Amino acid sequence: MPMTLRNLFGALLATLLAAPAALADMKDPAELKKLLETLDDRQRNGSDYKALLYLEQKEKDKADIVREAVVYRRDAKDQMMILMTKPKGEAGKGYLRMEKNLWSYDPNTGKWERRTERERIAGTDSRRADFDESRLAEEYDPKLEGEEKLGKFTTWKLALTAKQGVDVAYPVVHLWVDKETSNILKRQEYALSGRLMRTTYLPKWTKLFSESKKADVWYPQEMRFYDEVEKANSTVIVMKSVDLRALEENIFTKAWLESKSR
Incomplete structure (x- = not known):
């Protein structure tokens, strides 16, 4: 056998032998936990x-609604603020996450109300976790369901179960993670009964270098949410811009949000 063919045969054999080993490695709970930690870290700025x-919302028998919002996060302290800016009738409304509690504010009533993780943000199909720091490794235990094709992509399909005592919107989550890029391409969320509640597609990801992290921060440019209970309802969220520079200290307070509607 000529040297070139022998080398080619050897490379092919090595590839075939390596593939089952990679799959076997991913069945190791420690490797799966490491994958979740990687998914979290890629999206985390640390500052x-x-x-x-x-945001574009579609609901059955209703006119489409288009909104704009600004999300502020301080990942080091687990703080987040969502401020609605458009349309005019919803400008000044918002959500504040602090000390593991989620609060909503309506300037029309001047009242704050505590919300659950299942709260629909601004009535859309999105939830708090869709905008917040990724905490998959902290909140879920993973199990590998195998490799699966998703369009042209080859993915790891994971089944996640919420850890005891952790408050999450959905106790069971299935993820499709692109093997090549480690980007989450699809997410399905289930109730305890096993009923599928929501499907999310994340077709576009981009990265931005963080001076504070000294590494890239990845974020989905587009998120498409489909309500699996009310089949006609869906929401598309597009990230128009992302800024990783330091924010003012007082942003993550009730007083700051209240001041935006005066």
Whole structure:
């Protein structure tokens, strides 16, 4: 056998032998936990984060609603603020996450109300966790369901179960993670009964270098949420811009949000 063919045969054999080993490695709970930690770290700045969002909501028998919002995060302290800026009738409304509690504010009543993790942000199909720091490794225990094709992508399919005592929107989550890029491409969320509640697609990801992290921060440019209970309902969120520079200290307070509607 000529040297070139022998080398080619050897490379092919090595590839075939390596593939089952990679799959076997991913069945190791420690490797799965490491994967979740990687998914979290890629999206985490470790400092401040600001994003301008475009939200388009579709509901059965209703006119489409378009909104704009600004999300502020301070990942080091687990703080987050969502400020609605458009349309005019919703400008000044918002959500504040602090000390593991989620609060909503309505300037029309001047009242704050505590919300659960299942709260629909601004009535859309999105939830708090869709905008907040990723905490998959902290909140869920993973199990590998195998490799699966998703369009042209080859993915790891994971089944996540919420850890005891952790408050999450959905106790069971399935993830499709691109093997090549480690980007989450699809997410399905289930109730305890096993009923599928929501499907999310994340088709576009981009990265931005963080001076504070000294590494890239990845974020989904687009998120598409589909309500699996009310089948006609869906929400598209587009990240119009992301800024990783330091924010003012007083942003993550009730007083700051109240001041935006005066």
